[in-house]
Amino acid sequence: MVIHATMNLYNISRINLIIIIFLLIGSFTSAPLVMADSHALIIGIDKYNTIGSLDGAVNDARDIADALRTAGVKDLTTLLDEQVTKKSVMDEWNGMLKRSSSGDTVFFTYAGHGGEEPEHVKGSEKTGKDQNLLFPRFDSRTPYNAERLVDNEIALMVKQAADANISVVMVMDACHSGTMTRGVDTRVRKFKVRAVKVPPIKDDHLDPIDPSAAYINFGDQKELLYFGAVQDNELAPEIEIDGKPHGALSASLARGLKGAADMNRNGVITADELETYVHNTVLTMMEGQQHPSLMRGSEILLAVPINAHTPSSSILPVESQDIAIQIINSDKVPVANYMARLKGVVFSKNPGTAVLTWDVRRGHILNKLGDIVAYANERAVTIPPPPSARGFGRGSPPAAGTSPVEMASASSSNGLSDIEAVQKIVDKWRLVEEIGQYALRDPLNITLQPNDQLHQNGDKVVLNISGQSHAYFTLFNLGSDGTVNFLYPLTNGQYHDPLEIPTGREYQLDLTVQPPFGGDHFIAISSNEPLHELHQDLVSLDGKQAARELSVSFRRDIEGKILQIGVYGVYTTPKR
Numbered sequence: 001m002v003i004h005a006t007m008n009l010y011n012i013s014r015i016n017l018i019i020i021i022f023l024l025i026g027s028f029t030s031a032p033l034v035m036a037d038s039h040a041l042i043i044g045i046d047k048y049n050t051i052g053s054l055d056g057a058v059n060d061a062r063d064i065a066d067a068l069r070t071a072g073v074k075d076l077t078t079l080l081d082e083q084v085t086k087k088s089v090m091d092e093w094n095g096m097l098k099r100s101s102s103g104d105t106v107f108f109t110y111a112g113h114g115g116e117e118p119e120h121v122k123g124s125e126k127t128g129k130d131q132n133l134l135f136p137r138f139d140s141r142t143p144y145n146a147e148r149l150v151d152n153e154i155a156l157m158v159k160q161a162a163d164a165n166i167s168v169v170m171v172m173d174a175c176h177s178g179t180m181t182r183g184v185d186t187r188v189r190k191f192k193v194r195a196v197k198v199p200p201i202k203d204d205h206l207d208p209i210d211p212s213a214a215y216i217n218f219g220d221q222k223e224l225l226y227f228g229a230v231q232d233n234e235l236a237p238e239i240e241i242d243g244k245p246h247g248a249l250s251a252s253l254a255r256g257l258k259g260a261a262d263m264n265r266n267g268v269i270t271a272d273e274l275e276t277y278v279h280n281t282v283l284t285m286m287e288g289q290q291h292p293s294l295m296r297g298s299e300i301l302l303a304v305p306i307n308a309h310t311p312s313s314s315i316l317p318v319e320s321q322d323i324a325i326q327i328i329n330s331d332k333v334p335v336a337n338y339m340a341r342l343k344g345v346v347f348s349k350n351p352g353t354a355v356l357t358w359d360v361r362r363g364h365i366l367n368k369l370g371d372i373v374a375y376a377n378e379r380a381v382t383i384p385p386p387p388s389a390r391g392f393g394r395g396s397p398p399a400a401g402t403s404p405v406e407m408a409s410a411s412s413s414n415g416l417s418d419i420e421a422v423q424k425i426v427d428k429w430r431l432v433e434e435i436g437q438y439a440l441r442d443p444l445n446i447t448l449q450p451n452d453q454l455h456q457n458g459d460k461v462v463l464n465i466s467g468q469s470h471a472y473f474t475l476f477n478l479g480s481d482g483t484v485n486f487l488y489p490l491t492n493g494q495y496h497d498p499l500e501i502p503t504g505r506e507y508q509l510d511l512t513v514q515p516p517f518g519g520d521h522f523i524a525i526s527s528n529e530p531l532h533e534l535h536q537d538l539v540s541l542d543g544k545q546a547a548r549e550l551s552v553s554f555r556r557d558i559e560g561k562i563l564q565i566g567v568y569g570v571y572t573t574p575k576r
Contacts, residue, residue: 037101048113061080111247148206174195252277275294324353364376474527484543
């Protein structure tokens with residue numbers, strides 16, 4: 001993507017996507033932290049009797065339970081798969097409240113399927129639908145249609161705790177309806193999402209619900225903290241994180257609570273640190289495909305002592321790793337012939353673990369979330385994905401009256417002539433993965449306006465960067481084809497950028513979408529000292545397909561420095 005940029009610094013109010021969690025009440029005086037008792041009920045469901053299974057919900061439950069234990073929560077119950085029934089959940093919830101005292105905190109976390117059903121109180125929902133959580137034995141038919149928890153019931157649970165002056169944390173790594181922000185190309189794999197379409201429920205065995213529950217406003221609950229995976233119009237897919245399937249929300253939360261969210265490295269995680277860390281990490285992991293939905297009560301404090309090892313504030317080198325790639329539609333050319341010519345890759349037999357997928361016929365390179373990130377040749381830019389590729393989402397279909405290009409003419413005769421271009425793309429993604437590991441330690445807040453959808457040739461978008469803890473600022477871009485673009489600070493005939501920018505303000509970059517199309521990745525760095533050596537290397541590599549060379553110099557130039565890093569993907573396509 002060619003960048004026509006206008007760069008501004010200005011004050012703006014904080015975006016309304018707030019991520020919150022409440023663990024332990026304390027003070028920030030010189031006195032020791034005084035911790036209220038905390039209790040937790042953790043639920044994770046992969047196996048369902050009548051609806052599709054999941055792969056990562058149990059992993060999420062175990063990780064969150066481990067993180068809470070690390071944070072000092074001792075009264076903790078975990079229910080997994082067949083252990084989860086409506087009775088067991090309510091019994092454990094009521095028992096937890098009985099063991100709690102005024103001023104305590106209880107956690108209710110859920111990873112599994114969600115759904116929707118007609119509202120129980122007419123006119124209480126704008127959409128006309130209530131949302132629900134589905135348990136393993138759920139069936140729309142009697143008698144197991146009661147194996148679900150409706151949002152009105154959840155509201156009563158919150159009120160029950162509030163009446164006893166007990167704070168509630170609800171973490172819901174599920175979704176109920178919606179789409180993926182940019183759509184998902186199923187050539188990569190068939191993604192599992194944590195939502196199902198609930199058939200009409202007849203002869204409902206659900207216990208009657210107090211109609212007043214429909215009008216309990218979560219936003220009015222002063223000591224409720226709600227932590228949802230997605231916005232109402234989005235889906236939450238499972239992805240591979242550290243070699244296992246997970247939800248991005250749970251993985252980010254667990255990682256933050258284990259110490260990564262302690263950004264100032266003082267041994268205590270504050271509410272601001274945790275919300276910033278989880279928000280930024282979910283966006284980084286999901287390349288803008290997932291946006292958490294959260295609410296925070298007005299009387300919530302946070303002071304989480306770190307009982308695990310707190311990461312060092314200075315950067316330690318991350319070794320560049322070979323990335324997993326799958327090759328599809330290679331026709332008569334053995335996959336081994338391609339692999340022998342590519343460097344820095346390992347062949348993936350499991351599509352879920354592949355960082356990149358190369359569709360040789362069409363010349364498309366895709367990431368693990370199903371985005372087309374680059375094109376192996378100029379002809380490939382004009383070739384749409386196969387009609388059946390988009391399993392769900394908002395991706396624009398081919399224009400009316402058009403049809404996909406024949407397979408045989410989609411790319412080069414056998415794809416081997418595209419090896420050089422593909423190698424540059426592989427080099428770029430190895431560097432993105434490497435920098436992403438740094439970013440997970442202390443990520444900057446990066447957002448894209450007007451949205452994170454697929455942007456077409458000529459569109460205007462704005463990249464916003466905020467949350468800098470340090471004054472010195474660096475920004476560069478890795479284009480879809482591996483081209484390095486140095487953006488800030490520039491000192492040439494046109495620009496005389498200062499090395500420092502004010503902290504507490506937002507940096508704005510106005511962009512116009514132009515070729516090459518695919519996935520550009522912007523890397524922003526906030527540092528406590530000027531990165532002169534990195535700037536010199538970026539100047540020398542600017543405008544070149546030199547991701548491999550930049551990987552070596554980047555690792556060398558930032559070692560031992562104290563800094564924050566943000567990585568953000570912007571995805572583009574030609575208009576069709």
